[in-house]
Amino acid sequence: MAEMAMRAAINSALVQEMTRDDRVILIGTDIAGGQMGSGGQEDAAGGVLGITKGLLPRFGAARVIDTPIAEMGYMGVAVGAAATGLRPVAELMFMDFIGCCGDMLLNQAAKIRYMFGGKSTCPLVMRTMIGAGANAAAQHSQSLYHWMTAVPGLKVVVPSNAYDAKGLLATAIRDDDPVIFCEHKALYDLPSAKVEVPEDDYTIPFGEANYVTEGSDVTVVALGLMTHIAAGVAAAMAGKGISVEVIDPRTTSPLDEESILESVESTGRLVVVDESAARCGFGHDVVALVADKAFHSLKAPVKLVTPPHCPTPFSPPLEQAWIPSGERVARAILETLGLDRAAIDAALAAA
Amino acid sequence: MALKKEELLEAYRRMRTIREFEENIHRENTTGEIPGFLHLYCGQEANAVAVCMQLDDTDYIASNHRGHGHCLAKGADVKGMMLELYGKEDGLCHGRGGSMHIADVSRGILGANGIVGAGAPLATGAALTAKTLGTGGVAVSFQGDGASNEGYVFEAINMAVMWQLPMIFYFENNGYGEFTGHDYVVGSKDIAGRAAAFGLPAVRVDGTDFFEVYEAFGEALKRARAGKGPSVIEAQAVRFYGHFEGDPQAYRSTEELESVREHKDCLKILRQKLIKGKKATTAELDTIDQEAVELINACREAAKAAAFPDPATLMNNTYVSY
Known part of the structure; x- marks a missing residue:
């Protein structure tokens, strides 16, 4: 088993789940890399921190979708797609931007199943970056998982290392409820979060400390x-x-x-x-x-x-x-x- | 357009000062002394200056993450700006805001902003204040092509039209929203044309040409001051550096990056026009260049030497009172 940084572990979980299930799509700002690279898809950035790098050439532009900077709009699209047969993993670059897409999570994703009498599901995952320590100041440093935890209908994950991140993200993608997946930006490359991660498929159940x-x-x-x-x-x-x-x-x-x-x-x-x-x-x-x-x-x-x-x-x-x-x-x-x-x-x- | 010689030299000086400020940060960022995220304005200076030199302290601007140029053009103290970027107590925001939240309300600057497009509704609010209180002021929001797709930007334009506010939405289309080209994310590929559908004058200008921006903004300003409502301007601008410092810009070719500096440098273009039009001599402009370098060097050294805030003051200003 090889050691993996949390950054690579998240990428690996996305590859695993996208390979396993064609209905899994990624959607978000710059996650493909926009204009791609001067070297084409292979060179595309894969998000501001490169977490989704390599997924565009592997899975194509129909499954790794760049959006405008329009959080309410694309989060709503992801919720709608989740309710109708896709399994979107939507990325909100920083959790601080939750104010820009809040309704789609609070009033739509979280409540669709309940309000429709249990006749619908919303298998959405929203991946988002949290945490202070990067001198990113007041609008790019918050850890607002407690807001989401207070909303019935949403599940909330806060991984602390590479092994947990991969296993929990796999669970999140397979879960039929909407899941908010909060990644602390300091953990992506933190040595103590870099641990052994199985290459094979595994999941970690929610609600297990x-x-x-x-x-x-x-x-x-x-x-x-x-x-x-x-x-x-x-x-x-x-x-x-x-x-x-x-x-x-x-x-x-x-x-x-x-x-x-x-x-x-x-x-x-x-x-x-x-x-x-x-x-x-x-x-x-x-x-x-x-x-x-x-x-x-x-x-x-x-x-x-x-x-x-x-x-x-x-x-x-x-x-x-x-x-x-x-x-x-x-x-x-x-x-x-x-x-x-x-x-x-x-x-x-x-x- | 009858700009006096001293006004033209002042425009050049402001643009040159912004350029030097930003190039200095670009160099100094490698030393690790400047904390946090930095988004540089190099290449877009003509826009901030041609707009802000027509405004006064009763007029408001709201800026974005790429805000240093707007603030400097609107009259923010250069040294106070530099100290803020270094996180120092005597910075404009006492080290609480930094690059992305730099503000100077006394000069009518509602701040840079970390939330894409947030400046549009905020400035519209300033325009509402101006109209309600009859201050005679106007408000301008600076935002990019990326922000042009945000819902609340559309909402703000509609309300400004509804209430005929003294408001100008200034879109600096530098071709890229973060890493992504405007030709991909703007469905109609036409920011001004789309905005016009809200029922207000919307024009497109060459954002590398100081004079073209000055004129178009002057027209919009005249309408706003006369109570004839809001306008939209889309300026085609260029961004010399990446979305943020450290962005390797793999999505842009080396040829493109070299070409914009060679052919679309608004500062170079203004300099050539001033000399060609016999509005300034090379020597006069060289002197301004030298003075800008000296000013920025002095500000940088002051910033490095200045004291950090005292952690005991961490909670200050969370509330007016609590």
Whole structure:
């Protein structure tokens, strides 16, 4: 089995599913490469970050379709096509642009099946890029998966590594419900997200969390890029005799409530690390779940680590202060273990 | 058109300053000191300058992701712009916005924008303010061929016609929306012709010719100021660099890239016309060139030396009060 970066794993899942099923089409801005290359289809860009590179020459312009920059229009076309026999994978270049196509997801894709009395399906996948860290500022850095998670009828995936990305994208494409697939831009080439990926066809079921590390003292729930930050902290803590269990739910809808609850029941402590939002975010959903269903297992107050309630700033030192840091995660873990501020400062200074 | 000599020299200076600003960023971007995404305006300078030099601070513009030129032409402080691009506290937006969100409302600049086409409805809102409050101002949105296909751009044009707003939609058709050719994504292949169907004057001009843009925009401006409603201008422009810095532009041939610099450089064309028409001497223009280089060099060094924002101020200005 070869190691693969998440970028290649997503491309590989698309190849796998397009080969398997002729009804799978790709649609989005620049995904083919527009004018193609001066060297023809082989040279076509395959999206601004090259994720869909090579798919145009392989599958042709009827299945890898470039659109105008008209998000509402092409997302609507994808929803309509999904409801009538195709299985479109539509790309929204940045999730921040969801405002430009929102209705087609919220009021059309999510509700068609329910409103039609179960007589229709909408097997749409919307792939989209999320996440801060690229100095891309306020309109190209958001992780709005919590918005989509709040909408009944949509499924939402937030992969954290190459293996999960390939298996979950395959599941998403085969799923008969609309799926929002959120790719953190920092993960495409992140070394720790580059893992062994089978060449063969495989899928990963939705609603099944991954145990990034197993542990007995504190449960940390994290998604996407945040799992890597949490895993780094867990490794450092292990050296100090603190056993941290990092759980990556992988899908926010459906959510693997059972794994989260089971872990909290065993550790008695919970830290949630979430890039989505300081208010009404995915993290708050997990905290509410635990408060509702595992309150009496808790030995300490729950800690939530999110960005502050302000837009993502452009300037690097501000952006670094905005993104949940390893230090904040470590601090939260130590707080759940009952350390006071001075003891935490001393522990972090020693580290 | 009776532009005075000093106005022509000022136009050349603004275009030259934008060019130098952008070429400097193109070079400096390789050092890694400029954070984030950069979309350069090189090749399109005649458009921003011929439009903005006819406006004043009571008039608004709304720009797009390729916004440095529009802001500089409209009077944004050059040093403040440069500091913003470097993410510094004394930048125009205190390092919060950066290249794609640069703005200076005091000069009637509603900002660059990261959302394609968003400037059209925003500027239409500024035109509504101007009409409602009777400020005498007009509003201009700059957007590209890519944005010409966005639904809310159509919606904004319709409302501007409905309400006869002092609004000018200025489409800079540089041939490419991101990586994709306008001849593929504009179904009718005719942005001005399509816009005319909304019921407003819509013309196409050569966006490499300062004088042609100046004249066409002047006509639209006269109508807007006289309360005769909105207009559309489609300028055929050229983009020297990629969609963003780092775009290898595999979709364009080397011949095309060389040819536009050789034959469609609006700055070169203006320079030749000024000399040929005896409006300026080579020496006068060379002096302006040199001054632009010195200005940009000074701004760059100031930007590099300037302080970053204090992370303790991260939350400032999320709200007026909370």
